[in-house]
Amino acid sequence: MAILYQHFGKQINTELGKEASYLAYGVEQNGVDYLNQIKEKDDRITYIAEDGTVLYDNQADASSMENNSDRKEIQEALKSGSGRAERDSKTLSQKTIYYALRLSDNTVLRVSSTQFSVWVLLMEMVPPMIGIAVVMLILAGLVSMHMANKIVEPINNVDLEHPEENQIYEEVGPLLSKIYKQNRQIRSQLEAARRNQEEFTIITENMQEGLLVIDSYTMILSGNSSAWKMFQMQKPRIGECVYSLNRGEEFRLMIEQVLRGEHGSVRLHLGGEVIQMIANPVTREQRVEGAVLLLINETEKVEREQLRREFSANVSHELMTPLTAVSGFAEIIRNGMVRQEDVQKFAGRIYDEAQRLIALIEDTIRVSQLDEGETPYDWEELDVCQVVRDVCGRLKEIADKKNVHFYIDGDKTMLYSVRPILDEIIYNLCDNGIKYNKEDGTVSIHLRDLGEQVEIRVKDNGIGIPPEDQKRVFERFYRVDKSHSKEIGGTGLGLSIVKHGVGFLGGTLDLASEIDKGSEITMTFPKERKTV
Template sequence: LIVIDKYTMILSANSSAWSLFRVDKVSQGESVYCLDRAEDFRHAIEQVLGGEHAELILKLNGSDIQLIANPVIRGQKTEGAVILLVNVTEKLERENLRREFSANVSHELKTPLTSISGFAEIMQDGLVREEDIPQFAGRIYKESQRLLQLVEDVIQISQLDEEKTSYTWEPVDVYQVCKNAFESLKEKAQSMNVHLYICGDSMKMEAVRTLLEEAVYNVCDNAIKYNRNDGSVSIFLTQTAHEIQIVVKDTGVGIPREDQDRVFERFYRVDKSHSKEIGGTGLGLSIVKHAVGTLKGSVILQSEEGCGTEICMKFPKTHVE
């Protein structure tokens, strides 16, 4: 909060205002322009000292700051202004994420639905030879499975976004969770000629079982999907007195350095054509990031293009509210 007079001089301000502008010493008695010399800020001050309400978003030190200014009028003259500054960076980021998420979901849903509708229409119009019907039916089935997977992933990530969701924390055997993930993915790995290995012993931590299972499954699923023929996916389990570490290492295609910071974003896929071919939704690693975060853990990615990827998930052994 900043109060200025009609000559733009600062009459008073709170410590939060000085922090926003990164001012070490109090600038009381100086012109408000000493805080920000940007043209839009100057225009807002001129507007409010002209007797009008002013409102805008300032870009300040990498943050989005909402400025709301109202004139202080005595008689019919403007004697100064009260300026309120609110950091809305997180709010705007969330709004942008929601818009981007909605746009991406619409696009991802439309693609398989268009294929299903097209194949079905051709069959309905009798334009498919009888011997080709199984092939067309197979393509409809494949697209419907892709659609189903996308819907399931969207529901999963929406549930993770819902911070009010109550979770049940219980002792979980991490080795068994990893073994179960490999059991579920065994058929997929065999079809792609990818070998699965677990190195470690039984170890327990307090966790939400479903979230830990989702995190491990999605990391392993990606490691298999983007592997090479006769490649491998290995899980290494280690523990200390207070922490458990799950490292999933593959011999796959790897991730280019410029993409590594973005692979945990929703719908972000390094190779979109390859992802479409193998049925990726682009939500797997985003689910991993959310699940690990909810379990109070951390996730680190190391990768080299053409040499494989290593994802390390670390979790505290005990849960503290």
């Protein structure tokens, strides 16, 4: 801008000199009339007398203008023939350049032109310069984006899964080589982790015990299907709080204890089952990071323990009763407190109690043999209908005393079984049907050939079994009505022998009963013996 400004200033001076020369020639030839004919008013033309009086001005009234004899360019022109001057206008931010030429009659012809300051020119150029700059920036951005995309395109298209197969810039080679080595290491580690995870999953998913892993914030990190089943959860609860599984106080206190770094165990009751939970903390650098919870279903163990205690109590009670009677009667006879004619009566009582004791011991032994799968009998082809008829024949006298009638529904039905066990099963069911029946009741035995199976159904219309006792009637020595057990008689092992006998023969057992409507027991046996 500075160079152009100086250049334009010199050019204006040169043009003003030429213009003044042309005008001077016309004025000397034609006078002021020549100036009046000029229509262009871009430059200011002033014609001044020798004493400084303005004779003509193309942009102002000459008569009202002040004397110009003191002007620098006029004085120089009168002395040397031409003069130049420059004057700045502070208000208009422009500069006026004057060129004066003396004529032959000592008058002066002055031509002037204005030139804006460099700042004004610069301000006038700012808008187009800004526009040009914006366009240049946009073009530069577009070009740079295009060039950058071209440069990074090969890098963006690098196959990081197979970096060794990429052919791009030589400078990127070391990086790709390192990525390749890292990929191999990562794949190896992932494969090892996957195998470990699969092995862990296989082990935990095949565990009957439940397994849970929690962090120090009680969040569940891992668990197997057995754990979800024990807590009766339909789907895994990974990532949830362990308290969402159980909100019992015992469970909560055990979680708090193990997260304090203390081992412990607690017995939980979940949905009717007894679960033993063993909790062990997981520590790292003497800091508790979480815990491992092992859940063991001890329902069967607790039930067996309960049954063992009940069995011990029952068998002791059942044995004690006849033994007490035998001991008492014998003691009375020994002390001579019985008349001679009553000795036979007391001996008969001792014999009855001894027989009851023998029957109890025989039934206990029989149940134990069936439970262990040991019997001295052979398997053979049997006609179930004939076995049923034989049993009913042996029980007819007892049934007649209570006026209970037998009905047999079925014909010859062959079954490969063990006669004494099958006989004992049917006998006990029919005997119970008589004992727990009403006066003038019925016991019906239905036989059905199902092709590969035989169904035996024993039904009575007696007193029935309450729903709460139906699950326990097959336990040893369990009696529904203990107050009438002595009146009814028996050892309390009849249905237990039935259950173990059906199991020994490979059959299934189902009980249906209603109070005052009777009971129905359905047994299904395979026609052929299933051997392992």
